[in-house]
Amino acid sequence: MGGEYVCTLSPELVQRAKDEINEVPERRAADIEHIRDWLKHQPHINARMDDWTILRFLRGCxxxxxxTKEKLDMFYTCKTLCPEWYKNRDPQDKKMRAIxxxxxFLPLPGHDSQGRxxxxxxxxxxxxxxxxxxxVFKATHMISDIMVDEDEPxxxxxxxxxxxxxxxxxxHAMQMTPAIVKKAMTIWQDGYPMRPKGLNYINTPAAFDTVFNIFRSFMKEKMKKRVSNVFSALIGSKNAQECPERKERRPEKMYPSGGKTYKIIDHMRSQGHKYFVEV
Known part of the structure; x- marks a missing residue:
């Protein structure tokens, strides 16, 4: 998407946007223009100014x-302070391609039963x-940027x-230093225009708590409440109905087949050149 925003949402999602995130279609353009005007007066922020980019942040807030202003400032600050994640983002680079x-990091096609x-x-x-x-995080954020750009629902x-x-x-555990974890959680919670609804773990090893407690120390209270061990939910705990991966959708059945996996990866890689020319 780019330029002037054209809504692609179903009538149901338009109503959900009104009810859940305070989006008023009649006021949408004015809100976008307000943020755009603010960005023009922020010389330290080199932001994309198209409607869709700004709207994503408005929805995320x-x-x-x-x-929205705070999140945009944080988003572009992170890009400046983390060049190791945001510079030289060529999806055809030999190492990036290999990762x-x-x-x-695979966004599954479509959405779950709650639309997520x-x-x-x-x-x-x-x-x-x-x-x-x-x-690894550089590749992850390349995919995230394409995903949020393409998926309006x-x-x-x-x-x-x-x-x-x-x-x-x-x-693997030794790579997840407190500095790396703090950086990842700060960008994810405070920078990206996403609405995180859950962080669910499966196949946790015996030493999992040590690494997880590092993540947890940097989580906001709202996010802490949205973390669950999916394995226990899948075998019939009281949280089973709250878990997006219920018994009928066990994780081993959710993995895309080899062909579908490469289709997802090829799409992300092919879209990269078009998108990252602006980053």
Whole structure:
């Protein structure tokens, strides 16, 4: 999307936007223009000015103009302070291509029963001897940027992450330093124009709590309440009905097949050149 915003939402999602995030269609253009005018007076922010980019941030902040300004400032500040994640983002680069093909971060096609985007994250998808965590996060954020640019319903319904810990080794755990975790959680919670609705873990190893407690220390209270161990929910706990991956959608059945996995990856990689020319 770009330029002047053209709504692609269903009537149901338009109503949901009114009810859940205070979006008033008749006022939408004025709110976008207010933020655009503010951005023009912020010399330290080199922002995209198109309607859709600004609207994503407004939706992510429930149309609070002040919160939108804060989030935009944080988003572009993070880009400046984290060049290791936001510079030289070429999806055809040999190393980036290799990471993308691992499928460590996969937005699934479509949405779950509550309309949310589901992302599968394979924490052990990369070899820690071959790839640094900064390189993995760079690839992850490249995909995230394309995803939020393309998926308008997600800007209303939010996103759920399914973090698969199967195969995690001490080498993977040692890469998740407090500095890396703090950076990731700050960008995710305070910078991105997403609406995180859940962070769910499966196949957690015995030493999982040590790493998880680092993540938890940087989570806001609202996010802490949205974290769950999906394995317990899947086997019939009282939280089963609240979990987006219910019994009938066990994680092993959610993984795309090999062909579909590469279709997702190829799409993200092919769209990268078009999108990142502006970043």
């Amino acid at each position: 429930k149309f609070s103009l002040e919160r 993308l093909e691992l499928g460590t 985007k589901v992302i599968i994250i394979r924490a052990a998808g990369h070899d820690p001897k071959e790839f640094t965590m900064d390189e 997600m800007s209303i319904t939010g996103v759920v992450q399914l973090l698969d810990m199967e195969g995690v080794t001490a080498g």
